[in-house]
Amino acid sequence: MRWVLKHTFKKNDFRPLQREVIASVIEGHDVFLQACTSFGKSLCYQLPAVLKDWGLTVVVCPLLSLMTDQVNTLKALGVAVATINSNTTHDERQRVFEDMLCGHPSTRLLYVTPELCQTNNFRRRLLIVHKQGQLIRVAIDEAHCISEWGHDFRPAYKELGWFRKNLVNPVVPITALTATATPRVRSDMINILGLDLENLRMFNTPSDRPNIHYEVRYLADFAEDNSGAEDSQLQNLLRWLKGIQTRREARLGSEVTLLPPMSGIVYVGTRAMAEHLASRLSSSSDEMVTAVAYHAGVEATKRAHIQSTWKSSRPCQPANGEKTPAFSIIVATNAFGMGIDNPDVRFVVHWTPPRSFESFVQESGRAGRDSRAAASLVYYGIQERNFIETMIYRDTESHRANGPENREAKLESFGKVIRYCESIRRCRHELIKEFFGDFELEEMGSQLPAREGVSVTSSSPCDFACDFCKEGRVELAKRREKMASETQMALLYADFD
Template sequence: MQTKTAPIMDDQAPLNILRNTFGYDRFRSPQDEVIQTLLEGGDALVLMPTGGGKSLCYQIPAMAMPGTGVVVSPLIALMQDQVAALQQAGVRAACLNSSLTLDAVRAVESQLLSGRLDLLYIAPERLLTERTLTLLERARINLFAIDEAHCVSQWGHDFRPEYIRLSLLAERWPQVPRIALTATADARTREEIRGRLGLDQARVFISGFDRPNIRYRIHQSTGNARRDLLRFIRDTHPDEAGIVYCLSRKRVDEVAHWLTGQGLTALPYHAGLSAAVREAHQRRFLNEEGIIIVATIAFGMGIDKPNVRFVAHLNLPKSIEAYYQETGRAGRDGLAADAWMSYGLQDVITLRQMVDASEADEAHKRVERHKLDAMLGLCESVACRRQTLLPYFGEPLPEPCGNCDNCLEPPQTWDGTIPAQMALSCVHRTGQRFGVNYLLDVLRGKADERIKGFGHDRLGVFGIGRDLTVNEWRGIFRQLIARGLLTVDLEGHGGLHLNPSCRPVLRGEVPLMLRKETRPPKPSREPRRSRALELDSPEDHRLFEALRQCRRRLADQQGVPPYMVFSDATLHHMAQARPHSLAAMANISGVGEKKLESYGLVFLEVIREADG
């Protein structure tokens, strides 16, 4: 165990910092253990769900110990927002990145060398330059924090090769404790993080992956996903912030334009837009209320906005890790939020083709297929979503969660053995080279020129599926592909092939229970803000809105996002407790000494006016 030589002063004790600076009364497990590990000179690997308080695990020990904590952060926007939020709380924080002028860089370097910084945020690419490493050797560094540590994994969707070189921190500063943090890492990724970052001796803290405030809803596309999305937003999250993920840039632009035409404020975000446009859209999302970002997965890693009330997917994510991380951007404040997804057969085919057509080696493709299969398993499951999702991360859930679509509206199943046999036979008898649309036409007896030309109108399977609709057949094929009974060809033409695993079904040796294709249930018209905040009365709600307006004015004056003044959860606590003195205001969760001094009297006046 590494040992710190400098003492920790009593007035800098972690709990005092938590209370006085951040305004919270107690640590969440295992924050206190992680902090103590670092204070004693040890290393740590921390897996904690988004919104679980990962940042405090390194911010507080960096403030408690002499010197400066260096935080490796992957995105400029992320580090800038984190620094701004810390400065609001009175923490001496700064960042070094390419957006700074030369004079600003010199000022930050001077603060670092003179010991006037608690925390310095920096991107891995800049950290690894010899100039920066030399600068840090001249400073007093008390810890290194590696945020978004899953970026080190070659199996991850956010792979950053620069992260691999961060193992040199242990070589150049062997006595300085290091902490790696992530919200998303299965067992394989955890081991890769430890190995690549030289954290073999680090204590591993896993606080759980469950986000009980998020309601998971996954349904099969009805053929009009945009309409379903609009109904979901209008019925459950009117005028609230959300993120909509799409697979392609083209679809991002189309969906954003369409939502805007429906009266919503929706902004596109993808790598095809200029950096200036992306920056402007991200700033609007952070600084304004009720903005919807429609994005590819290029958006989100650098977002700390706590009051995102929903994350929607209009295409199937590539893996459970990607889905978990993207949906985790909802409800970071711990209040009620939704993860909504609409996906269809074409998503399954497209993603399988993308894996097979990639230039990766076969071992990597095998892993990617496994990840996609696990994602499909989550979508097609008729059991509690959390009881399917959490075991993937090694965290079984003994009882159904009661807060997902399968728990709230249990899906119907049916014995699909005979239709599955029809579908598999049709694939076989037509030569295992046609796509789903053609197979549907054969099964439903559509005698067009193409089918007649191949002679498939004379097959025994021609027309045997007339009793089922096109959508029902699509659902059958989707589930057969998801279960690995059929595969998509490797040439990119969408032809289906039989897998050996389909033989027991074809022979009638095992029954096949399928999920019944139904229209997505109409969401409850219960106002989601009321469910999230559970305000006791209309008077409390009116006060909450007045507090939000006050927060908006203060944020605009300073040019910062409203949540950096106070979170929705803090305003909710104010609306319920209605403090009438600074002493009482100090007991509100999220009100530290600096924010009490800066904003206390202003918010007290709003509360006094509301109470007459």
């Protein structure tokens, strides 16, 4: 196992709990893995597939960009991998099918969409591979999409129960992976996929990230600025960035000019705001920031270029008296989502409250994937809260096919965002763990890794890695009272404070 890790995947060691998950996969168990965005979930089905010198592992993946990224990475490592998706040519598709059905396929990992898994042609071929004894596992990535109570519900995922009902004698083991799932979503995943409770191995990493400092800033705090709400928020963000840079310069001195810009993401609600804010950040920061907009309206090749440039920032020497930007920022809608794997993102800012708590945890978790210190900042206001609630009602009304449960799920999830932002009595790390039922998982016997590098003190559950533990309840109470004075606010935090 370690030889394949080092020589094929070019990694020196396993992350905490990875070895145990991979061992359970190799032993043929059904596996449920809920792990944070920096865990390396894909290795848990990729390494077992490569370790065997025969057989096919089918990977169900919801996003073309995520699928393409993983396939290209595996090809570069010399792994026999293939994909069938909407961009696959007819000739390539036929080549993949011929290899699947030859009785001894050379392909070790086949990436497909959940929609392809619904088709009779693909199912018929998969049954043949199974009868030949060559189908060794099905891995379902982003498995929370299976539940109508999940934030990314996708109807095609509900049909994946077909695997367990039809791939029998012998039963093909299933690995289900997700970064964010509430207790209700976990129950749906296990039931719909038909995971064998007697043979199931459950693994979980804490939903919060100990190296991320979580903070909420109330827009009402900027009321004394007379330059307008947007200008006030922009200036607040720039002062925050300047503070980061000042501390960096104090620590590193002149060497800071030899380092690449610090990478960050600012999430916004609309394409128009992404373009507008990226322009304002670049023009208002005295060359401290370079910012670019990323959203579904940007042409695909340009999006790919933006992402690759942002991920491969290199140290650069100033030329002709120009300043080296201190920050390289992508201002993005949620189109900049699953599969973003830049390990040295130092901060994620939500310009407005996220529409679901699961999205917030996933998006904020794109910071600090290298396990170094990082920051999550959310700007929160009453008007923004009410606007998002209205949009959830409007959107779910126009998509009635998803049913009333989906609206209830979206409102419930956004309610958690509200309680997280308005809470003044709890550590934000503890709130995240409570919202995702981490404590319930411990009681269920799910295996969790030790929290490495975290000094938990009696005075701070998170070692002062959130604004509540750092600033204290009194200060947060003053700020929230100021926000509440803007409008009559329902106090939704009682159950959690």
